Amino acid sequence: MKHMTAFAALSAAALTAGAAWAEPQAEVLHWWTSGGEAKAVAVLQKQFSDRGGVWTDMPVAGGGGDAAMSALRARVLSGNAPTAVQLKGPAIQEWYDEGVLADISDVADAQGWADVLPAQIAEHMKCDGHWCAAPVNVHRVNWVWANKSILEANGIEMPTTWDEFNAAADKLKAAGITPLAHGGQAWQDATIFETVVLGIGGADFYQKALVDLDPDALTSDTMKSVFDEMRTLRGYVDDNFSGRDWNLATAMVMNGEAAFQIMGDWAKGEFLAAGKEPGVDFVCAPTPGDAGFLYNVDSFAMFKVDGEDKKEGQDLLAELIVGPSFQETFNLNKGSIPVRTDVSLDKFDDCAKKSAADMKADGEAGSLLPSMAHGMALHGAQSGAILDVVTAHFNSDMSSDDAVKMLADAVANSM
Amino acid sequence: MTDWLSRHVPKIVLAPTFFAVLLFVYGFIAWTAWVSLTRSKLMPRYEIDGLIQYDRLFSNPRWDTAFNNLFIFGALFIIISMVLGLMLAIFLDQKIRIEGALRTIYLYPMALSMIVTGTAWKWILNPGLGIQAMVQGWGFPNFKFDWLIDPKMALYTIVLAAIWQASGFVMALFLAGLRSVDGEIIKAAQVDGIPTWRVYTAIIIPSMAPIFLSAFIVLAHLAIKSFDLVIALTGGGPGYATDLPATYMYAMAFSRGDLGQAASSAMVMMGVVFAIVVPYLYSELRAKHD
Numbered sequence: 001m002k003h004m005t006a007f008a009a010l011s012a013a014a015l016t017a018g019a020a021w022a023e024p025q026a027e028v029l030h031w032w033t034s035g036g037e038a039k040a041v042a043v044l045q046k047q048f049s050d051r052g053g054v055w056t057d058m059p060v061a062g063g064g065g066d067a068a069m070s071a072l073r074a075r076v077l078s079g080n081a082p083t084a085v086q087l088k089g090p091a092i093q094e095w096y097d098e099g100v101l102a103d104i105s106d107v108a109d110a111q112g113w114a115d116v117l118p119a120q121i122a123e124h125m126k127c128d129g130h131w132c133a134a135p136v137n138v139h140r141v142n143w144v145w146a147n148k149s150i151l152e153a154n155g156i157e158m159p160t161t162w163d164e165f166n167a168a169a170d171k172l173k174a175a176g177i178t179p180l181a182h183g184g185q186a187w188q189d190a191t192i193f194e195t196v197v198l199g200i201g202g203a204d205f206y207q208k209a210l211v212d213l214d215p216d217a218l219t220s221d222t223m224k225s226v227f228d229e230m231r232t233l234r235g236y237v238d239d240n241f242s243g244r245d246w247n248l249a250t251a252m253v254m255n256g257e258a259a260f261q262i263m264g265d266w267a268k269g270e271f272l273a274a275g276k277e278p279g280v281d282f283v284c285a286p287t288p289g290d291a292g293f294l295y296n297v298d299s300f301a302m303f304k305v306d307g308e309d310k311k312e313g314q315d316l317l318a319e320l321i322v323g324p325s326f327q328e329t330f331n332l333n334k335g336s337i338p339v340r341t342d343v344s345l346d347k348f349d350d351c352a353k354k355s356a357a358d359m360k361a362d363g364e365a366g367s368l369l370p371s372m373a374h375g376m377a378l379h380g381a382q383s384g385a386i387l388d389v390v391t392a393h394f395n396s397d398m399s400s401d402d403a404v405k406m407l408a409d410a411v412a413n414s415m
Numbered sequence: 416m417t418d419w420l421s422r423h424v425p426k427i428v429l430a431p432t433f434f435a436v437l438l439f440v441y442g443f444i445a446w447t448a449w450v451s452l453t454r455s456k457l458m459p460r461y462e463i464d465g466l467i468q469y470d471r472l473f474s475n476p477r478w479d480t481a482f483n484n485l486f487i488f489g490a491l492f493i494i495i496s497m498v499l500g501l502m503l504a505i506f507l508d509q510k511i512r513i514e515g516a517l518r519t520i521y522l523y524p525m526a527l528s529m530i531v532t533g534t535a536w537k538w539i540l541n542p543g544l545g546i547q548a549m550v551q552g553w554g555f556p557n558f559k560f561d562w563l564i565d566p567k568m569a570l571y572t573i574v575l576a577a578i579w580q581a582s583g584f585v586m587a588l589f590l591a592g593l594r595s596v597d598g599e600i601i602k603a604a605q606v607d608g609i610p611t612w613r614v615y616t617a618i619i620i621p622s623m624a625p626i627f628l629s630a631f632i633v634l635a636h637l638a639i640k641s642f643d644l645v646i647a648l649t650g651g652g653p654g655y656a657t658d659l660p661a662t663y664m665y666a667m668a669f670s671r672g673d674l675g676q677a678a679s680s681a682m683v684m685m686g687v688v689f690a691i692v693v694p695y696l697y698s699e700l701r702a703k704h705d
Contacts, residue, residue, distance in 0.1 A: 066669045073458065091457075094672065098458050184564070184653055240543040242564035242653045380671040381456070388477045388655060395566050395654030406476065413474050 024053040026313035028300070029075075030086040031068045033061045036269055040333040047320050053313055058082055076100055081303035083314050087133065089124060089376040092301045096127035102302045105130045107318045116340045117322075118363045121297055124376070133301040134321040137336035140355045141264040141294040141371040142195040142287040145250070145271070150177060150259045151283065158285040162199055162229055165260075165288050169236045172259050179236040181258035183244035186391040190373035190383075192262050193390045196229050199289030203367035206292065210372040213382065218408045227393060227400035234394055242395075253282065262287055264296060264374070268351055269335035284351040286358065293362035296374040297339060385414035444685065451678035459674055468679035478680065481658040484570055485687070488659065489638035491574045492581070496634055497627070499578065500585025505615060507586070508593045518590070521583035529580065533647025536576040537563070540648075566656035569649055573641075573657055576648055581637060585630050592626035593619060628695065635691050639684065660684045 026048065032041045041057075048055045060068035068086065075081050081100055095101055108114070108131035114122060117135065125133040144165075146158065154175055159165035169179035182188060198206045201222045208217040217223065238258070241249075250270040252258040261267060271282050278284055286292075300321060302314050320326050327338035332347055337356045345353050362368040370376035372383055389410050393403040452463045472478050503521055507514055524532070539545040540563040550558040562568035596619050604614045642661040649657040651666075660680055668677035 069672070070669055076458065091672070094457050185650065186652075186655070239561065240541065240564065242569075243537075243650050379456075381673040381676070384666070384671040384673070385475075388475075391652075391654040392476070395652065395656065409474070410476075413471055 023309060024048075024051070024313035024316045025056070025307075025309045026053060026084060026317045027056040027058055027082040028084045028317070029058040029060065029068060029072060029082040030300075031060050031065045032086070033059050036273075036333050036335065040330045043329045043333065044317075044320060044326055047323075047326055048317065051316055051320070053316055076303075081305065083305050083310055084134075084300040084302055084317055086298065087301040088297060088299050089370065089374075090379050091375065092124065092133050092299070093127055094379060095301060095303075096132060100303055101127055101132040102304045102314065103130045103132060104134070104302050104315065104318045107131075107315045108134075108322075111319055111322060113322055116342050118339070118341060118359065118368060120363060120368045120370075121295065121339060124297060124370070125299060133299045134318045135297050135299040135339040136321055136327075137298050137331050137334055138339050138355075138359060139264045139266060139296040139298070139336045139374075140286075140358070141191060141296050141374060142198060142289075142292065143263065143265055143267070143351075144285050144287050145253055145261045145263060145267050146283045146285070147253050147256055147259055148279075148281060148283050150256060154259075156259075158283055159288050160285075162196065162288045166229075166232055169260075173236065178238045178252070178258040179260060180233060181249040181252040181261040182237045182241050183246050183249045184237075184242040184395065185245075186387045187373055188246055188249075188263075189391045189394045190387045191264065191371075192233060193226070193230060193394075194294060194372050195262055195287035195289075196226050196233070197223075198292045198294060198369070199287055200226050200229060202290060203292045203365075203369060206369055210386070211370060211377045213378070213411050215408055215412070218411060219404045223404050223407070224400040227403040230390070230394055231400070264371075265337075265351065265355060266335055268349075272335070272349070278349050278351045284354070291362060291365060292367040292369060293358050294369055294371040295359070296371045296376055298336075382411065382414045385410040447678045447681050450674060451682045453675055455674040455678070457672040457674070468675045469683075471676060472679050472683065477655050477658060478660075478663060480655055481660050481663040482683075484657065485639065485659055488570060488574055488577075488641065489635065491571075492577050492638050493631060493634045495574070495578050496582045496585050497630055499582040500630070501589050501620075503582065503586040504589035504593055507590055518587070522587050523583065524580045525584040527580065529641075529643040530647045532576050532580045533644045536572065536579070537648050540572050540575075563649065564653055566653045569653060569657045573645060573648055577637075577641070577644055580644075581634060585634070588626055588630050588633075589623070592623040596622055628698075632692070632695055636688070639688055639691075660687075 030041060032038060038059075041059075045055050045057065058071075060071050065086065072082070072085055076098070087095065092101070108125075113125075113131065117125070121135060121138065125131055125135055127133075144158070150156075150172070151158070154171060154177075156168045156171065157164075159168050172179040182192070194206070194210060197209060201209065201217075205217060205220075205222055208214040209220075209223060246263055246267070247270050249258070249261050250263065250267045253261045254271060254274055254276060265284075268278070268284065271278070276282050300317070302318065305311060305314060322340065324338075324340060324343050327340050327343050328347065331338050331352075335352075337345075337348065337352050337359070341356075341360060345356055348356075359368060372378060372386060375383060377383065378386070386407065389403060389407045392398065392406070393400075398406075449461065449463070450459050451468050452465065453460050454462070454464050454467065507517060507521075511517070540560070542548065542559075542561040542564060547558060547560040550560070562572045600618060601614055604618060605611075609617075640661060641659055642665065645651060645657055645659055645662050651658045651662050660683070664677045664680045664684065667673045667680060
């Protein structure tokens with residue numbers, strides 16, 4: 001009798017599995033495994049199964065995605081790529097060059113992506129003119145976060161130029177407060193670096209230096225003053241910053257041990273998770289400079305798959321990812337803003353609203369720019385070479401003259 | 416039939432491992448060498464393009480740092496571990512009580528994973544949490560011990576942690592060596608009234624030459640493949656001041672999608688290993704012939 005039940009259960013399982021075969025399939029490789037991120041992915045997963053799809057989750061832990069990329073490489077080499085993979089920036093085109101990305105232009109055209117996505121960001125989602133990836137969010141990188149009560153106690157306004165920032169920092173330092181909370185990891189050094197490039201050089205200079213890698217711009221006097229400012233900033237960081245994680249630096253601002261942090265808007269998630277309110281406990285402002293918006297866009301690249309059910313799954317996934325309802329719930333959970341410009345922002349906080357408004361304005365003014373430090377502007381080898389120079393300069397007593405020379409050499413060497 | 420079997424069983428049994436090693440070690444060394452001659456990026460490509468990757472490697476200041484670090488770290492780690500291990504072994508060899516317990520205590524760090532050693536030392540050396548904060552708390556506000564965050568000194572913190580982990584193991588090797596020296600010779604020396612330190616320097620230590628060689632080989636390969644300790648202790652920082660060839664290779668292959676560059680650095684690392692192992696193998700083989 002026992003065997004009979006077991007047998008019945010088995011065949012039932014086999015039947016459901018067989019029935020599911022005809023439904024849209026999607027295997028999704030991502031590295032969103034931490035609290036808020038996992039919740040955000042669960043939203044997509046639910047929407048997918050509500051539409052009758054079968055979702056195979058393939059999470060690979062490890063924040064930077066290095067482990068996920070190794071897993072992806074193995075899958076692609078064995079000729080069995082996942083349906084969709086969390087990829088971003090020029091890495092999408094690099095994978096396209098390996099000849100493994102699919103064309104999802106049908107969905108994109110049917111859903112009118114070209115009309116609702118900012119043109120600069122849409123460009124990242126295209127391979128040789130056709131759509132091959134779907135964007136999920138926009139993180140702004142050039143934010144300064146500040147502890148409001150420290151600023152008020154010392155009579156400091158949010159700085160709008162780097163000179164004002166330095167003046168405020170000197171004042172704070174004299175008062176015995178660490179002016180700048182920072183974690184000494186190469187990518188964090190580079191995050192500050194690119195906001196300084198944008199702030200001192202302006203949008204055109206940023207484009208020339210960190211996107212087009214123009215040798216004249218890299219060795220210019222402007223770049224030297226960028227490194228001078230980096231040296232000044234180094235003096236505002238506490239002695240113990242080496243290797244500190246970014247969220248610990250955020251905690252320093254939260255607890256009143258430090259006044260400012262320069263970090264993308266994922267830092268806001270830390271403040272909100274600790275029950276702090278924007279404008280009340282902490283202040284957000286774009287990093288010093290006239291204008292400019294450095295974006296870091298997460299997206300899913302679609303890989304070539306075999307079988308009708310998998311292709312259907314891929315199309316459905318693409319449709320859902322860019323769909324307004326997913327964009328809203330996902331970005332509320334993740335702390336970023338929707339990549340669509342037509343999503344209502346009523347439920348979002350003030351920092352997010354400012355971010356969305358700036359994205360629109362900077363998009364029109366031509367100062368919506370890809371973040372170099374977060375792999376949106378350059379191939380891995382090139383941005384890596386720049387990161388090496390920036391972090392070597394920040395962590396030593398190298399002169400600005402040596403730094404620009406090293407920068408130009410490193411970029412030439414990475415080609 | 417049984418004759419044939421007994422003659423061929425060893426070969427049949429060894430064959431699978433032989434071919435596995437041939438493919439997965441030597442085959443992949445050859446494959447890496449091939450990739451190091453191409454312009455491979457995210458995925459391996461197979462069109463040979465000369466020595467471009469080696470050019471890039473040797474003109475990269477980060478590689479210079481990593482390669483120099485390997486020699487500084489390796490030399491200090493090997494020499495200090497051996498000296499310390501030998502001293503511990505000699506002291507333990509003086510027929511003291513609770514020798515077993517002491518031996519275990521000294522040997523135990525070897526049982527820890529390098530990641531654990533690195534993380535623990537990261538806390539101990541952190542100026543805000545560890546030794547510096549503690550001594551300052553005792554009332555010496557000017558005490559400074561911030562090697563971990565000083566780009567010029569950070570490498571020596573790795574040496575420190577590595578020695579802490581490995582010297583107990585070296586001690587165990589040497590202790591075994593000391594015990595294997597013929598007791599009659601030592602007794603004879605003592606009867607002749609030769610002081611103990613002379614017995615060690617003139618008789619015991621010279622007779623332990625093979626143990627020195629084994630210890631050196633083990634420590635040298637530990638130094639060259641060092642990776643987890645650096646990742647846990649400094650993450651290669653501050654900047655890239657504590658990069659080693661292994662961490663450089665990892666960064667190129669897995670973070671930057673630059674497989675060609677990673678392969679060329681791997682080949683250079685292998686060259687260093689060969690430079691150490693080949694003379695060793697040569698001396699071993701010659702010893703057999705004599």
